[in-house]
Amino acid sequence: xxxxxxxxxxxxxxxxxxxxxxxxxxxxxxxxxxxxxxxxxxxxxxxxxxxxxxxxxxxxxxxxxxxxxxxxxxxxxxxxxxxxxxxxxxxxxxxxxxxxxxxxxxxxxxxxxxxxxxxxxxxxxxxxxxxxxxxxxxxxxxxxxxxxxxxxxxxxxxxxxxxxxxxxxxxxxxxxxxxxxxxxxxxxxxxxxxxxxxxxxxxxxxxxxxxxxxxxxxxxxxxxxxxxxxxxxxxxxxxxxxxxxxxxxxxxxxxxxxxxxxxxxxxxxxxxxxxxxxxxxxxxxxxxxxxxxxxxxxxxxxxxxxxxxxxxxxxxxxxx
Numbered sequence: 182x183x184x185x186x187x188x189x190x191x192x193x194x195x196x197x198x199x200x201x202x203x204x205x206x207x208x209x210x211x212x213x214x215x216x217x218x219x220x221x222x223x224x225x226x227x228x229x230x231x232x233x234x235x236x237x238x239x240x241x242x243x244x245x246x247x248x249x250x251x252x253x254x255x256x257x258x259x260x261x262x263x264x265x266x267x268x269x270x271x272x273x274x275x276x277x278x279x280x281x282x283x284x285x286x287x288x289x290x291x292x293x294x295x296x297x298x299x300x301x302x303x304x305x306x307x308x309x310x311x312x313x314x315x316x317x318x319x320x321x322x323x324x325x326x327x328x329x330x331x332x333x334x335x336x337x338x339x340x341x342x343x344x345x346x347x348x349x350x351x352x353x354x355x356x357x358x359x360x361x362x363x364x365x366x367x368x369x370x371x372x373x374x375x376x377x378x379x380x381x382x383x384x385x386x387x388x389x390x391x392x393x394x395x396x397x398x399x400x401x402x403x404x405x406x407x408x409x410x411x412x413x414x415x416x417x418x419x420x421x422x423x424x425x426x427x428x429x430x431x432x433x434x435x436x437x438x439x440x441x442x443x444x445x446x447x448x449x450x451x452x453x454x455x456x457x458x459x460x461x462x463x464x465x466x467x468x469x470x471x472x473x474x475x476x477x478x479x480x481x482x483x484x485x486x487x488x489x490x491x492x493x494x495x496x497x498x499x500x501x
Contacts, residue, residue: 186341193339200332201254204247207325211244214318217304227297228290235286236319238279239272243322246272259336260346263353270360273326277364281371283319323364330357373397380420385432389445397423400495402488407469407480414482418443421495425450426472449474456496458489470496 219237222228228236246269253262290297305314337350376398381391399421405414406428420427429443449472459469459480468489472479483489 189339189341193336196332196335196339197254197257197259200336201251203328203332204251204254207321208244208247208251210318210321211240211247213309214315215241215244217307217309218301218315221304222297222300225300227300228294232286232290235279236283236290238276238283240276240322242269243272243276245269247325260349263349267353267356270356273322274360274363274367276322277367280320280323284316287316287319326357326361326364330354330361333357380427383443384427384429385439385442385444389427389448391420391422391427393424395423396425399423399499400491402492404492405482407482409478409480417446419481421492421499423499424452426454426496426499449477449479451500454496454500456493456500458493468493472496 214237219233219240222233246266250262250266253259253265291301292298301315304310333350333354337347337354340347340350377392377396380398380401384391401418401420403416404419406417407414415430418429418431420429426449428446428449430446432439432442432444434440453475455473457471457473459471467482467484467486470481470489470493472481481492483492
C-alpha cells in the first residue's frame, strides 16, 4: 500500500508540475493577444467596441481565470484553485460558440479596414509572435480545454479516493468533460452544416432540399443499382442522411452549366425502410444490400466487401 501511495504521489507531482508549466506557456500566448492587440486597439479606437468584442470574445476573462489557477498551483493549493476554475468553465463554451463569427469578422476587418490591416501586419512581425498570425492564436483556449481534460483526469487517477481533494477533482473532471462535449457539439454542427451545403451545391437545381434543420449527413459513395428486370446494372451516387437516402446520377459532361453536377434520381425516406444483407451473388467478392420501402425494393451492389459492410452498418444505424 505504501509503495502504491508513493507511486501515485510521484505521478501526481509530475502531472501537477507539467500542468503548471503548460499553464505558464498558455498564459504567455494569451498575453500576446491581449497586450499587442486588445489593449492597444482599445486605446487607439481602431475597431468599434462591438467589433472588438466579437473578435476577441471573453478572452480577458479566460486569461484572468487561468492566471488565478496558476497562482493556486504555484502554492500547491489545488482545491481552491479548482473551485475558482470550475466557476469560469462556461466561458470556454461561449468562446467556442463565438469563434466562427470571430473569424468571419476578423476577415471582414482585414479586407475593409486599412488601418487595422496595417496594424495587424505590424504586430505579427514582432519577434514575440514567432511568425504566428492572430488567426493561429484565437483557437488557443479550446486547445487548452482539451489539455485540461487530460491533466485533471491524470491527477484524479493518482489521488487517493478517500480524500476531499479526490472529490473536488472528480467534480472538476465531470465539469470539464461536459464543457468539452458542448464545444465538440458546436464543431460537429458546423461540420454537418458544411456537408449539407456541399451536397446541396453538388445537386442540379433546387428541387431536392438537402438543407433541412435537424438533418445529419452520414456518408456518400458510388453503388450499383440492380434492376428488377434483366436490364444492365446502373452506377449511381448515393448520399445517406439521418432521415433520407438520395440516389443521383452524373449530368451530361457537355452540359454548359451542370457538367460537374449530379441529377437527383430519387429520394427514399428511411422511417419505413428495412435493410438486409444478401450474400452469394455471382461475384465471389463484395455483396448485395436489399432496401425495402412500402412501395419499392432497392437492390444495391458493390464488388468491395468492406464498402458493402460499411454501407450496411451506416444504413441500419440510420434506419434505427
